[in-house]
Amino acid sequence: MSQHLIFNFRLYVAGDALNSAQALANLTNLCKTRLPDRHQIEVVDVYLEPKRALADGIFMTPTLIKLTPTPTRKIVGSLNPMQPMLLLLGLETSTA
Amino acid sequence: MKSTQSPLAKSPAKAPSGISGLDDITGGGLPQGRTTLLVGGPGSGKTIFALQFLEHGAQDCQEPGIFVAFEESSQRIVANAESFGWKLDELQEKSLFFMDAQPSPDLVQSGDFDLGGMLAALEVQIKEMGARRIVLDALDILLVLLPDPPAIRREIYRLHQWLLAYEMTGIITLKADGDQTSSIGQQPFGFMQFMVDCAVILNHSVELGVSQRSLRVQKYRGSSFDENESPFLIGKKGFEVAVARTLDRMDANVTNERVSSGVVRLDTMLSGGYYRGASVLITGFSGTAKTTLSGAFAEAACRRGERTLFVSFDSDGSEVIRNLASVGIRLDDYVKNGSLRMVSARAITGSAETYLVRIKTLAQEHEAVCLVIDPVSTWSKSGNDLSVQNVAERLIDWSKAEGTTLVCTRLLDEMSSLVEAGSPLQISSIVDTWIHLNYLVQAGERNRGLSIVKSRGMAHSNQVRELILSDAGVTLADTYTAGGEVLMGTLRWEKESAERIAHEAHDAAVKLKRVKLDAEEADLEVRLKSLQAELTAKQTEKALLVRATLSHEGEISQSRTRMQELRGADGETPTEEKPQ
Known part of the structure; x- marks a missing residue:
């Protein structure tokens, strides 16, 4: 069932900071390999949209929020290593 | 600031x-x-x-x-x-x-x-x-x-x-x-x-x-x-x-105004009373009338219409009022009309710092001009020595800056000497006036002695006086010195009676002498009068004698003339050779 769910991600990055770029690369890579054709990634640059960061309570960058499927999850960091994220998304067990 | x-x-x-x-x-x-x-x-x-x-x-x-x-x-x-x-x-x-x-x-x-x-x-x-x-x-x-x-x-x-x-x-x-x-x-x-x-x-x-x-x-x-x-x-x-003293601390306003200590003769000893805004320290063993003396100050302040805060660490406010009433210091009226506020600080627990802040707050709330703290030595029980010392110094600093006249008492340990050696609370050097109360044991009696150890900026008596508490109030007795000692209690009374008796005897002797002299004077006057009378008599006698002699001579000459007349023939000469 979960194979057909669409994963909605929102990634808050701080301009072209190294860890933000790493996080984006890691996320894109993961989606390509594990969630082909069933993912959406929205990238928010806190420098360009600081009010949004303030409203959303984003204080650490990069921050990845998984909006769907529920529950909403929040991961902070460059997503390196990938393991905690896979566990959180429930992908590690399902594809093992 | x-x-x-x-x-x-x-x-x-x-x-x-x-x-x-x-x-x-x-x-x-x-x-x-x-x-x-x-x-x-x-x-x-x-x-x-x-x-x-x-x-x-x-x-x-x-x-x-x-x-x-x-x-x-x-x-x-x-x-x-x-x-x-x-x-x-x-x-x-x-x-x-x-x-x-x-x-x-x-x-x-x-x-x-x-x-x-x-x-x-x-x-x-x-x-x-x-x-x-x-x-x-x-x-x-x-x-x-x-x-x-x-x-x-x-x-x-x-x-x-x-x-x-x-x-x-x-x-x-x-x-x-x-x-x-x-x-x-x-x-x-x-x-x-x-x-x-x-x-x-x-x-x-x-x-x-x-x-x-x-x-x-x-x-x-x-x-x-x-x-x-x-x-x-x-x-x-x-x-x-809490800051004790910073370099830019402003000097407090000093005045030459004096405020009464509540004891008339103590004012005299201080040549007019405490200075307004001064800090007064009263030290003494327990029972030397420290509270009474500070109560007298509070009463005097209230009588002048000055708002006063009385902080008592030893006993409840009502107890203090009752006890002071027994020596003629009546504070209850002033408590009722609001000029005096009694605070029993036993309820306050905490560090010396807390005491200070609360006292400050209370004094500000009450707008107190005069502040009594009885005794400050309680503070030495709480916290470390350094902070207690610090707090006491800041209390004095603060009261000076506010222009509050501060009277604080300090209990001395019976075993310790007069000096504050070994005590954590050595504030005597920063107070303006230091009054020491002591028991003097003499001839089987304990009597309260009062002395002024120091009083900055004013002439003050160097004598130890006896502090007397009675229904009528607090007073200081005259001093009698004998053999280099101040006499107190019964000895003073004895000395007083002895002096009175000696005085009376002296009076009597003077009277007697005067009477004697009066008598002698009267006697002399009488004698003077009698002599004068005698003199007059003698003078009269002398005058009589002179007159008698003259008349006799006249008579003789008349008789001779008469004889010559009777003889008729005789010459003058024989009658002159043979009179009679």
């Missing part, structure tokens, strides 16, 4: 902290546009310190502020701060902004991150409200999430640079492990103390079961500051740092 002309303040611009005492220590406040690190253990008052700084900026300095809360939620912080009377709700609308930045408990951290999001969000907020001050409360919560020490270091530098770039006057609070503020140096972000321009350490320790809070400015770049630990208190209006 404004310190605009302070010798300490000729340094970089300072942002007044609004914390009473701290601005004196730092000569004006925290460094403007720079970062201050605030380190303290649990419950040491970091958040209150930081919040008070923001509140003061927003309320009084037109410097809006941002509070970034990493630990507690902003609602709780605002609610907790309510008790200090800060109108945070009003301020929150325009000049105070709370940013909740607590990491959520279910936050997953994977890999490196930075504080870019927070800084971007803050930038917007700063521009929007024109904020000048910022507090990052419990930054360590966020820092420990970072994967490694280099990342922590990088983010701290990023934050610091950012604060400097925006010229924000910032406070970053950090926890210290337990009470060991030195342990912060070992933590990964310990180097922050070296990086920031100002570091303040809050300490909360317990000594002999009494809580003691103290604050120390560890560093302050580009400015001189008081480097010592200063005790502080979290009171009704927030932080209150």
Whole structure:
């Protein structure tokens, strides 16, 4: 069932900071390999949209929020290593 | 106390902290546009310190502020701060902004991150409200999430640079492990103390079961500051740092006005009474009438219509009133009409610092002109010696600055000598007038002796006088010296009677002598009169004699003429040769 769910991600990055770029690369890579054709990634640059960061309570960058499927999850960091994220998304067990 | 002309303040611009005492220590406040690190253990008052700084900026300095809360939620912080009377709700609308930045408990951290999001969000907020001050409360919560020490270091530098770039006057609070503020140096972000321009350490320790809070400015770049630990208190209006004496302390107004001590003859001994605004110390063993003497002062003050605060540590206010009534000092009327306020300080527990602050508050509430503290030696039971000494000094300092006439008593240990040697509370050197009460044991009696050990700026008697308590009131008896000793009690009475008897005897002797002399005088006068009478008699007799002789001679001459006439023929000559 979960194979057909669409994963909605929102990634808050701080301009072209190294860890933000790493996080984006890691996320894109993961989606390509594990969630082909069933993912959406929205990238928010806190420098360009600081009010949004303030409203959303984003204080650490990069921050990845998984909006769907529920529950909403929040991961902070460059997503390196990938393991905690896979566990959180429930992908590690399902594809093992 | 404004310190605009302070010798300490000729340094970089300072942002007044609004914390009473701290601005004196730092000569004006925290460094403007720079970062201050605030380190303290649990419950040491970091958040209150930081919040008070923001509140003061927003309320009084037109410097809006941002509070970034990493630990507690902003609602709780605002609610907790309510008790200090800060109108945070009003301020929150325009000049105070709370940013909740607590990491959520279910936050997953994977890999490196930075504080870019927070800084971007803050930038917007700063521009929007024109904020000048910022507090990052419990930054360590966020820092420990970072994967490694280099990342922590990088983010701290990023934050610091950012604060400097925006010229924000910032406070970053950090926890210290337990009470060991030195342990912060070992933590990964310990180097922050070296990086920031100002570091303040809050300490909360317990000594002999009494809580003691103290604050120390560890560093302050580009400015001189008081480097010592200063005790502080979290009171009704927030932080209150106790400063004994700063260089720019203003001199108190001194007057030559005298106020009565309540004992007429003591006023005479002091050539007019205490100076207004002076500090008077009355020392003595228990039962030497220290309370009575201070009660007399309070009564005299109330009679002059001056508002007086009487703080009693030994007994309840009502007890003091009853006991003093027995020696003719009636205070109950003044309590009723509100000019006298009795405070029994037994109810107050805590450090000497607490006592001082409460007494200050009570005195200000009562608008007291005269203050009695009986006895201050109670303080030596609480806290360490240094702080007690410090508090007593500040009490005197404060009362001088306020122009309050202070009478405090100090119980001396019966075993100790007159001098305060070995006592933690050596305030005799800073008081203006020191009256010592003593028992003098003489001829099987104990009598109360009063002497003035010192009294600055006035002539004062050097004699030991006997203090007499009676229904009629307090008075000092005349002194009798005999063989170099002041006579007291029965001996004085004996001496007085002996003198009276001697005086009477002397009087009688004088009278007797006068009577005798009177008698002699009268006698002489009588004799004088009789002699005069005799003289008159003799003179009369003499006059008679002269007249008799003359008449006799006349008669003889007449008879001779008659004979010649009768003889007729005889010549003159024979009658002359043969008379008769």
